[in-house]
Amino acid sequence: MTKVCKVISALDISQFSLYTQNYTSLFFRKKAIDLELAEIEPLIQEASAAVGNIKPESLSEIRSLRAPPDIIRDILEGVLRLMGILDTSWNSMKTFLAKRGVKEEIRY
Numbered sequence: 076m077t078k079v080c081k082v083i084s085a086l087d088i089s090q091f092s093l094y095t096q097n098y099t100s101l102f103f104r105k106k107a108i109d110l111e112l113a114e115i116e117p118l119i120q121e122a123s124a125a126v127g128n129i130k131p132e133s134l135s136e137i138r139s140l141r142a143p144p145d146i147i148r149d150i151l152e153g154v155l156r157l158m159g160i161l162d163t164s165w166n167s168m169k170t171f172l173a174k175r176g177v178k179e180e181i182r183y
């Protein structure tokens with residue numbers, strides 16, 4: 076075998092080894108993520124159902140408040156941040172709650 080062939084063979088083995096390590100690492104990472112998702116998915120389904128059960132009158136009542144109780148403010152701040160809305164002022168929260176289809180937007 077020539078020196079060039081030996082170098083190429085060494086590179087192939089090195090690349091194969093690196094590929095195998097990466098694949099194995101990704102395989103175990105995917106398994107861990109799948110397990111975590113299996114634990115979280117029922118919670119997501121439950122939260123989605125809870126949002127679907129919110130009455131429009133309740134949203135109107137919350138919007139009519141001069142200032143929300145801390146617990147409502149904390150929940151809405153979390154929702155807005157998860158939705159990618161960085162402005163978490165009360166005015167922004169009221170505007171968000173007034174949007175048509177807000178429950179569907181939160182659920183999906």
